[in-house]
Amino acid sequence: MDAPEPDTPFAAVSAQTTRVGRIYQAYLDKSTPFITYRWVGTGILTLAFALRIVFAQGWYIVAYSLGIYLLNLFLAFLTPKFDPSLEQDEGMEAGESSLPTKEDSEFRPFVRRLPEFKFWYSATKAIAIGFACSWSEIFNLPVFWPVLVVYWLILFCLTMRRQIQHMIKYRYVPFTVGKTRYSKNSS
Template identity: 40%
Template sequence: MDLSLYTQIVLDYLAPLPYIRWSIFAIILFLYILRIYFTNAYYLVTYCLGIYLIHGIILFLTPKGDNISDPFENYEQEEDDYVPDLIDNQFRPITRNLPEYDFWWFCLKVILCAFFASFFGIMDIPVYTPILVIYFILMVGFTLKSLYKHMKKYKYNPFFMSKDFYKD
């Protein structure tokens, strides 16, 4: 049996089972963290893994739409272009840039690539770890701040999919 066919069979089986899919991801991520902890190496690979996971989270949380711009464009220029009347105010559920299944598959591929890279000594590039950690925390903070501004501006909340009800 071909490997790609076997992979597709397993993915098709796991498609309607989100709890099992994310449990598999959590187990593999835990094994990766244990590997990094016990080898005390591959910090740059882990940093790159974090960057890719943040990128996937951003794609998962931002809505797909013609009238909604990228959350990381220049806001000063964008303020003049934004006209609230152009956006339809009817309730529509968020159509994400990256659906949940594709987000899971993206995260799983990234963690498996990082796990695979951690078996090669050439990938253990010496870095000063505190600078990587500080830079990663600052980058995540600024990214979340920009994403929060984007959510407030376009009035969407990716965590709640239900319609708001108002009393008369």
């Protein structure tokens, strides 16, 4: 196939979408250090979605699907990138331990499977899509919503219990709250 001529409408549309994509990416890059503001915006969007569901009294399947997706993202956010249980099994075969056992052992920081920015970005996109779906009657399926709420709560409790047991067993903390921070000027 030959490349489209620069004067064709397709080339003009392609150039505009590329330009818009670059501008969008530039704004995303600029928002990276503003963690609190990003999450406050996502919280406001979540509140708007929740109010839409409550006042419209419908779109429970959309809300349930969004809840399952957000739970999946949250679990990926809490999980280490390199699973210590798999590394321990491989280390057992080789006769070595993957966790440091002495003070002079190598320090390995906690690396998430899903970084914070990607977690925020995916969650915000999902909430925005769910909010948009809540305005279309095609997604308003009749369901008995208390069953969905109870099922989601059971799923949340079971998966979080398993995740917390995994954290305790392999001694990692996915949050930096309460950890010691050292400054550059420690004299």
